[in-house]
Amino acid sequence: MEKLSIVKIGGNIIEDEASLTGFLKLFSNLKGHKILVHGGGKRATHIASKLGIASKMVNGRRITDAETLEVITMVYGGLVNKNVVAKLQALNTNAIGLTGADINSITSEKRPVKEVDFGFVGDVKQVAHNAIDKLIKADFTPVFCAITHDGNGQLLNTNADTITSQVAVGMSNLYETSIYYCFELNGVLKDINDKNSVIKHIDTSLYKELLEQGIIADGMLPKLENCFDALNNGVKSINMGNTSMLTQENDNFTTITL
Numbered sequence: 001m002e003k004l005s006i007v008k009i010g011g012n013i014i015e016d017e018a019s020l021t022g023f024l025k026l027f028s029n030l031k032g033h034k035i036l037v038h039g040g041g042k043r044a045t046h047i048a049s050k051l052g053i054a055s056k057m058v059n060g061r062r063i064t065d066a067e068t069l070e071v072i073t074m075v076y077g078g079l080v081n082k083n084v085v086a087k088l089q090a091l092n093t094n095a096i097g098l099t100g101a102d103i104n105s106i107t108s109e110k111r112p113v114k115e116v117d118f119g120f121v122g123d124v125k126q127v128a129h130n131a132i133d134k135l136i137k138a139d140f141t142p143v144f145c146a147i148t149h150d151g152n153g154q155l156l157n158t159n160a161d162t163i164t165s166q167v168a169v170g171m172s173n174l175y176e177t178s179i180y181y182c183f184e185l186n187g188v189l190k191d192i193n194d195k196n197s198v199i200k201h202i203d204t205s206l207y208k209e210l211l212e213q214g215i216i217a218d219g220m221l222p223k224l225e226n227c228f229d230a231l232n233n234g235v236k237s238i239n240m241g242n243t244s245m246l247t248q249e250n251d252n253f254t255t256i257t258l
């Protein structure tokens with residue numbers, strides 16, 4: 001099986017021009033087949049607030065009413081996605097920006113209302129791995145934003161970490177797939193206040209211990225939950241750390257296995 005790398009960048013990297021430029025250079029230089037997934041939650045919150053729309057997050061997910069859906073469509077699908085694609089073109093990476101509606105790549109289902117009504121938030125149902133592979137085989141580099149669709153004309157907001165793990169699970173039918181979650185810290189830290197306390201390897205049993213000890217919290221909770229879901233469904237390896245983990249020089253990041 002050929003190899004495929006799926007790289008995710010979150011809001012903090014996107015917000016910092018120098019970090020974004022540095023990251024995109026590393027991503028461009030990455031050998032082999034690759035896919036980029038980007039978030040942009042911070043930018044969406046910022047622009048929504050300029051428009052007088054308050055943002056509300058519950059369990060790390062944005063409550064997405066009709067107005068907020070308009071904002072995130074403009075920000076993720078337009079502003080962030082197209083800027084990332086243009087910057088990649090400048091680095092000679094022939095990128096194509098996509099939402100899940102494009103080439104019907106990611107379909108999702110509006111999250112059912114239980115204790116919380118998340119509004120237009122979608123849980124991934126299907127990833128069209130063969131359609132995505134046509135782009136890869138044509139030497140295009142897909143760049144996904146955090147938008148999916150329900151197949152009936154409705155766009156839905158889907159967390160970018162979840163898009164990453166679900167696209168990785170789908171592509172594992174065709175490739176030996178690795179995920180790289182790039183964020184502003186060096187990896188999963190034993191002590192959140194000590195940036196050098198990277199836990200180099202987390203497996204299922206250590207994961208349970210870290211959860212019990214409360215060492216994994218906030219944004220890291222859904223991230224790691226997604227990781228174990230992906231590993232249980234065919235993804236070969238998952239790495240988490242700052243963007244320099246995409247180079248051979250840095251081995252100070254977290255690797256996650258079953």
Ligand SMILES: Nc1ncnc2c1ncn2[C@@H]1O[C@H](COP(=O)(O)OP(=O)(O)O)[C@@H](O)[C@H]1O
Binds near residue numbers: 010011
């Ligand atoms: N043990 C931990 N190690 C590293 N980060 C942690 C840990 N526990 C919680 N976090 C938090 O998780 C955040 C990363 O998740 P998130 O905010 O979803 O990132 P992203 O930028 O990818 O959207 C970090 O900024 C950090 O505040």
Ligand SMILES: CC(=O)N[C@@H](CCC(=O)OP(=O)(O)O)C(=O)O
Binds near residue numbers: 009044061062157159
């Ligand atoms: C449903 C939901 O919460 N979607 C996220 C999608 C963006 C995202 O995941 O961005 P980061 O990776 O930068 O956090 C949101 O709107 O914030």
